[in-house]
Amino acid sequence: MLAFARDWSPPRATAIEVRALRxxxxxxxxxxxxxxAHQAWRLRPDDDLFALGELAARELHRHHGTxxxxxxxxxxxAGEVVFEHRQALVDHSTLLAGLTAATEAMxxxxxxxxxxxxxxxxxxxxxxxxxxxAACHQKEHHDPDPAPAVAPTPAPIELDVVLDVxxxxxxxxxxxxxxxxxxxxxxxxxxxxxxxxxxxxxGACTVHIDGKRVLSCLTLAAAxxxxxxxxxxxxxxxxxxxxxxxxxxxxxxDGMQCGFCTPGQIxxxxxVIKENRATTDDELREEMSxxxxxxxxxxxxxxxxxxxxxxxxx
Amino acid sequence: xxxxxxxxxxxxxxxxxALAEPGATALAGGTTLVDLMRLEVMRPAKIVDINGLxxxxxETGASSIKxxxxxxxxxxxxxxxxxxxxxxxADALRSGASGQIRNMASVSxxxxxxxxxxxxxxxxxxxxxRAPGSGCAALEGFTRMHxxxxxxxxxxxxxxxxxxxxxxxLDAVVHLKSRAGERTVKxxxxxxVPDDHPNVESVIQPGELVTAIEIPTTPVAAKxxxxxxxxxxxxxxxxxSAAVALDVQGGTIKDARVALGGVGTKPWREPxxxxxxxxxxxxxxxxxxxxxxxxxxxxPRPDNAFKVELAxxxxxxxxxxxxxxxx
Numbered sequence: 001m002l003a004f005a006r007d008w009s010p011p012r013a014t015a016i017e018v019r020a021l022r023x024x025x026x027x028x029x030x031x032x033x034x035x036x037a038h039q040a041w042r043l044r045p046d047d048d049l050f051a052l053g054e055l056a057a058r059e060l061h062r063h064h065g066t067x068x069x070x071x072x073x074x075x076x077x078a079g080e081v082v083f084e085h086r087q088a089l090v091d092h093s094t095l096l097a098g099l100t101a102a103t104e105a106m107x108x109x110x111x112x113x114x115x116x117x118x119x120x121x122x123x124x125x126x127x128x129x130x131x132x133x134a135a136c137h138q139k140e141h142h143d144p145d146p147a148p149a150v151a152p153t154p155a156p157i158e159l160d161v162v163l164d165v166x167x168x169x170x171x172x173x174x175x176x177x178x179x180x181x182x183x184x185x186x187x188x189x190x191x192x193x194x195x196x197x198x199x200x201x202x203g204a205c206t207v208h209i210d211g212k213r214v215l216s217c218l219t220l221a222a223a224x225x226x227x228x229x230x231x232x233x234x235x236x237x238x239x240x241x242x243x244x245x246x247x248x249x250x251x252x253x254d255g256m257q258c259g260f261c262t263p264g265q266i267x268x269x270x271x272v273i274k275e276n277r278a279t280t281d282d283e284l285r286e287e288m289s290x291x292x293x294x295x296x297x298x299x300x301x302x303x304x305x306x307x308x309x310x311x312x313x314x
Numbered sequence: 315x316x317x318x319x320x321x322x323x324x325x326x327x328x329x330x331x332a333l334a335e336p337g338a339t340a341l342a343g344g345t346t347l348v349d350l351m352r353l354e355v356m357r358p359a360k361i362v363d364i365n366g367l368x369x370x371x372x373e374t375g376a377s378s379i380k381x382x383x384x385x386x387x388x389x390x391x392x393x394x395x396x397x398x399x400x401x402x403x404a405d406a407l408r409s410g411a412s413g414q415i416r417n418m419a420s421v422s423x424x425x426x427x428x429x430x431x432x433x434x435x436x437x438x439x440x441x442x443x444r445a446p447g448s449g450c451a452a453l454e455g456f457t458r459m460h461x462x463x464x465x466x467x468x469x470x471x472x473x474x475x476x477x478x479x480x481x482x483x484l485d486a487v488v489h490l491k492s493r494a495g496e497r498t499v500k501x502x503x504x505x506x507v508p509d510d511h512p513n514v515e516s517v518i519q520p521g522e523l524v525t526a527i528e529i530p531t532t533p534v535a536a537k538x539x540x541x542x543x544x545x546x547x548x549x550x551x552x553x554x555s556a557a558v559a560l561d562v563q564g565g566t567i568k569d570a571r572v573a574l575g576g577v578g579t580k581p582w583r584e585p586x587x588x589x590x591x592x593x594x595x596x597x598x599x600x601x602x603x604x605x606x607x608x609x610x611x612x613x614p615r616p617d618n619a620f621k622v623e624l625a626x627x628x629x630x631x632x633x634x635x636x637x638x639x640x641x
Contacts, residue, residue: 157320159320175317176361177315179348200348206414214414215414218345218349219418220344223344223365285547289413289547290415291412
């Protein structure tokens with residue numbers, strides 16, 4: 001999303017205001033680029049405000065023909081404007097209101113075109129497509145100095161990586177600290193892989209790399225380049241229809257309650273069957289011990305795995 | 315997670331040059347490093363991803379098996395030669411972590427994994443290992459998972475590895491390389507006790523890279539077992555574990571190896587128990603008597619005093635199992 005806001009700038013924005021924006025973005029899974037009169041800033045849900053520079057501000061104004069007017073724009077992955085909301089964003093509350101209006105309008109006006117997830121990922125994938133709200137309070141407050149009072153955070157070093165996910169090469173520009181899990185969910189529109197603990201203890205984020213089950217939360221996306229990655233979205237292979245036999249077996253045996261751990265359970269189970277090291281029930285439980293289910297659906301999970309292994313998934 | 319720069323060298327030379335830079339840390343499987351970076355317990359300025367190096371081989375030689383530093387825990391645990399010649403190592407690796415983590419984790423990363431002490435990991439409590447000189451919250455804290463031997467006034471964090479316990483018992487050697495050259499260090503001398511410098515955990519130097527772990531395939535190593543006791547049936551760190559090896563001939567013990575896990579600030583070899591076993595008949599009584607000599611210098615806390623007796627029983631049980639299997 002892009003927000004053009006002449007009267008917004010970091011020195012004027014309080015920590016609470018920035019936190020409110022972050023929380024809004026986290027809800028959307030989006031980035032925001034705020035374009036002020038002379039400067040542009042990028043705000044991501046989990047990063048510090050990052051100054052993009054005066055040139056970026058000028059280019060964004062020029063490209064979108066805003067002629068100094070305030071607006072909230074939503075861009076699609078190709079950088080095309082898919083929604084535009086023109087409103088004076090004179091202070092924090094009107095800025096937030098502008099974002100909310102854009103969000104609601106997107107969700108209500110195009111229900112056939114955008115799912116919430118689709119909308120969110122549109123915002124995310126487009127990279128610089130995040131709300132740009134900038135515009136210096138300086139003007140409003142008659143402050144002639146356009147320079148930010150706070151030193152900009154050092155530029156994070158981004159890498160161009162290509163991830164081979166479910167048979168498709170996906171180019172990405174990311175910081176090296178981005179986990180494979182976040183890259184899949186937040187950048188590549190593959191939210192089937194779940195974020196449970198984000199510290200390698202629950203197994204909800206299990207994916208296959210090079211055919212082996214691994215935890216995507218403890219894998220840096222940059223380090224996963226060059227190897228085939230399979231997520232729950234791509235588990236069913238050619239000729240298996242929409243669902244992999246293990247997925248069918250989980251449905252047939254009701255191997256879930258709330259379903260949050262289920263993609264991880266299924267990815268792990270498919271690998272366990274392929275590894276073919278476990279024969280007894282106890283050995284299967286041992287092999288599956290890295291996938292925690294808080295609902296306690298374990299008996300049905302075990303039944304599903306045994307059925308899938310025996311080819312009775314139908 | 316703090317920002318960092320990332321490089322992925324493709325030769326050892328490049329990797330060693332990158333690792334020689336200040337603030338550089340090697341990334342192998344990432345199961346410790348990425349976890350601790352997200353907790354901001356570790357904040358390296360530069361990540362040297364060593365997974366582009368050709369260090370994944372498991373080579374069986376005439377008298378040893380050499381594990382490439384990047385061989386995965388899974389690949390080692392199920393390698394037919396490891397299973398046949400070093401069963402305690404295979405057992406130990408299979409008993410550690412989960413299937414996913416074993417697929418990711420390398421043997422060199424396992425060697426260098428950090429403690430699971432909750433006060434170290436919380437990034438808030440005083441911790442001499444994380445912030446030297448800040449104190450040790452564990453000393454007055456909850457210590458069920460902490461060490462009872464090798465401890466100091468500054469640190470009682472337990473070494474978490476299962477693999478290293480087997481390696482300690484089986485006389486493994488660590489191969490290290492830096493721009494200055496190569497060297498080898500015995501596994502039992504690789505890790506250090508905390509003393510007054512708990513932030514130092516091993517003899518590895520900045521800029522040094524583990525290239526391999528080599529384990530002699532002796533007759534005694536072929537008759538080895540790893541027994542682990544933990545709070546749940548799977549996917550938990552050891553309360554107490556033992557790697558033992560026995561060479562029994564004609565009912566008499568000719569050679570023995572005993573090491574403990576879950577109880578020490580480093581993988582804990584027990585030479586006194588080994589000496590007590592040699593020359594004796596391989597009977598449950600011998601095993602129980604010898605096991606009593608373990609942890610003679612233990613200094614437990616109230617929460618983990620049970621570990622002393624538990625560890626002795628784990629040794630006796632492991633010896634019985636291996637003796638039963640060797641007859």
